[in-house]
Amino acid sequence: MAALLVRGGLWRPRGGGLVLLSKSLLTRPVVACTTTLDRPTLAHQIHISPRSYVLKDVLPSPQQELVTFSNRKGLQCISPLMRSVEETPQPILTKVKGHIPKWLNGSLLRNGPGKFEFGEEKFNHWFDGMALLHQFQLENGIVTYRSKFLQSDSYVTNSRHNRIVVSEFGTLAMPDPCKSIFGRFISWFEMPRPTDNSSVNYVVYKGDYYVSTETNFMRKVDPETLETKEKVDWSKFVVVNGATAHPHYEPDGTAYNMGNSYGKHGSSYNIIRIPPQKSNRDDTLQGAKVLCSIAPAEKMKPSYYHSFGMSENYVVFAEQPIKINLCRVITSKFLGKPIADGINWEPQYKTRFHVVNKHTGELLPGQFYSRPFATFHHINAFEDQGCVVLDLCCQDDGGSLQTYQLQNLRKAGEGLDQIYNSIARAFPRRFVLPLNVDSSVPVGQNLSPLSYTSASAVKEVDGTVWCMHENLHSEDLEEVGGMEFPQINYSRCNGRKYRFFYGCGFRHLVGDSLIKMDTETKKMKIWQEDGFYPSEPVFVPVPKATAEDSGVILSVVVTPSQNQNTFLLVLDAETFSELGRAEVPVQMPYGFHGIFVPR
Incomplete structure (x- = not known):
């Protein structure tokens, strides 16, 4: 060929x-x-003081250069991937090409927006679309597909009124025109009620499946039928106003999550632990408790975060300079603005890492800082020689939340190119956080004892620790647009030392390739097909596997072309070669996250 x-x-x-x-x-x-790509990575270390970003008497290292924006031209219009679709409530048979392993029995569940307007009113932001739940069921090499809209209060109420009644992240609902003039006036002074449009991910608590966004509401769902069940409110069990859609799990089913709480004295970050067992049949989050509360650098401007890291004994939280201005959020409705208007990138703040003992709830006294970066997805965290090693996907500019307006995603030609080139690329990076930093450690000393990483942690005069990252990639990753939606062999490697992770390359506003990255050699393998856009990869291990990468990668691959089919892709995780695909004769929007439920 x-x-x-x-x-x-x-x-x-x-x-x-x-x-x-x-x-x-x-x-x-x-x-x-x-x-595979193979280029040695330079491992020079540059120390930057947290009080000054000026490098003196050193040459810039390629390892630490900011690789932020692209300059691409001629991007394909992906507007059809951000359009409303009909649900497919009854399972339909897919057309399998190639080979689907017969041991691969279970369901790939995916979540994401699928409806972007009601009547004449349209949502503004990609995150606002109504949750559409997808299921690919695999059994003995046969694959069926179905989808259903989550019957959230938001979806049902909007449908009944044929207009947007419930505000979302980037869309403010207008007052009900049927109300009196006084009623409409008063409604401007009411806080928007939190949405239960749980369009981000599937999560598991106590053996039950939920769909989640980042408000205080989740929805329990049946993973077999995709039927919507009861609404669960986090704030009835722990004092939080929301929780992430990316919890972590122990092998026994114990779950950890994070959520903010807001009160008259400001805000706090809270680490939550959820027990693995139900106390009764109707139990949902009973027994959940706040393990530790962390004060933000500014009480009225806490950081926005989408995920966090967890090792065997510690939870690691990156307090980043994407700031939630609570005053602007509180007054947003009165000012006619959506909540998204109160979240901004403020790079005058450094990024700070907080480390908490997940068994005792103790916040470690070490103060770890790095230059400002934005992160949405952690890769993994593990402990080694008295340090926590933290791997995550980082951007050197955190303004992308505002950029993912639907009007931007639906652009074509030069307008689309300009939007893409305005967004910082995300790259996988490694930080090392030493757990024991005492007064006897000399100032200016690198506290990392790890020979396999160039990431450094240097003690400052004021006792803080300044962290410099190692790039977990060669410069070839820049050519494929960086990486996001990282995944690992979770059941085997989460919280442990590992070698491989997987993700999407981003030479477009959504993922346009799949990547396997080797953390030791920094070689990578890539799958890509022109005009197709793969979703977050999901790793499924071979039964009784001995090798870390013995398994398959599942990804739903969509296309804006009306003449081509969406398909479920199955890759050999070791070789990254295609085993087979299951084509679906229906259009799907580009989604967010999902999980595999083994049978």
């Missing part, structure tokens, strides 16, 4: 997609085997 030369390297057709060959191979004969 012929190879294809495109920006960033040489691509070879492979299993229906493309495998990226190293740019160093351009002068060699093209061979038929899959080749």
Whole structure:
């Protein structure tokens, strides 16, 4: 088969997609085997004082250079991936091409927005769309698909009135025109009620499945039928005003999450522990408790966060300079603004790492700082030689939340290119946080004893620790748009030392490739097919596997083309070659997150 030369390297057709060959191979004969990217990474260390961002008497290292924005042109219009679709409530048979392993029995559950207007009123932000639940059921090599809209109060109420009645992240609902003039006036002074439009992820508590967003409401769902069950309010069990859609789990089912609380004295970050067992049949979050509360740097401007890290013994929280201005949020409705208007990137603040003992709830006294970055998804965290090693996807500019307006995502031509090029690329980075920092440690000393990473943690005069990251990639990752939606072999590796992680490359506003990254060699393998956009990869291990990457990667691949089919992709996680795909004759929007439920 012929190879294809495109920006960033040489691509070879492979299993229906493309495998990226190293740019160093351009002068060699093209061979038929899959080749991985391999470029040694420079590991120079540069110390930057937390009080000054000026480098003196040192040359900039490629390892620490800010790689932020792109300059791409000619992006494909993906507007159809952000349009409303109809649900498919009854299972339909897919067309399987290739081979679906017969041991792969269970359901891939996906979540994301699927309806973007009611009547003449339209949502403004991608995150506002009504939750559409997807299910790919796999059994003995046969795959069926179904989808249902979550019957949330938001969806039902909006449908009944044929207008947007419940405010969402980026859309403020207008007062009911049927109210009296006085009633409409008073409604402007009321806080918008939190939405239960749980469109972000599936989560599991005490063996039950829920869909979640980041408000205080979740919805229990039946993973077999996708039927919507009861609404569960976090604030009835613990004093929080919401929780993330990315909890962590212990092998026994104990879950940990984080949520903010807001009161007359400001705000706090709270680490929550949920027990693994039910006390009775109707139990939901009973027994959940706040393990630790952390004060923000500014009480009225807490950080926004989407996820957190967890090792065997510690929870790690990155307090980043994406700030929630509580005064603006409280007055947003009166000012005619959505809640999103109160969240902004403020890079004058540094990023701070908080480390909490998850068994005792003790907040460690160490003060760890780094230069400002934004993160949405953690990769993993583990402990080694008295340190917590934290891996996460980082952006050097955190303004992307505001950029994902639907009007931007639906642009074409130069307008679309400009939007893409205005968003900072995300890259995987490693930080090292030493657990024991005492007064006897000399100022200016790197406290990391780990020989396998160039990440440093240097003690400052004031006793704080300044952390510099290691890039978990070679510069070739820049050519595929960085990486987001990271996943690992969770059941085996979460909280433990690991080698591989998987994610989406972002040469577009949504993922346009799948990537396997090796943390030791920084080699990567890529799957890509022109005109198709894969979702977050989900790792499913082979039964009784011995190798970390023995399993498959599942990803729902969508396309804006009306003449091509969406499909469920199955990759061999070790070789990253395609095993098979299950084509679905219905259009799907691009979604967010999901899980695999084994049968």
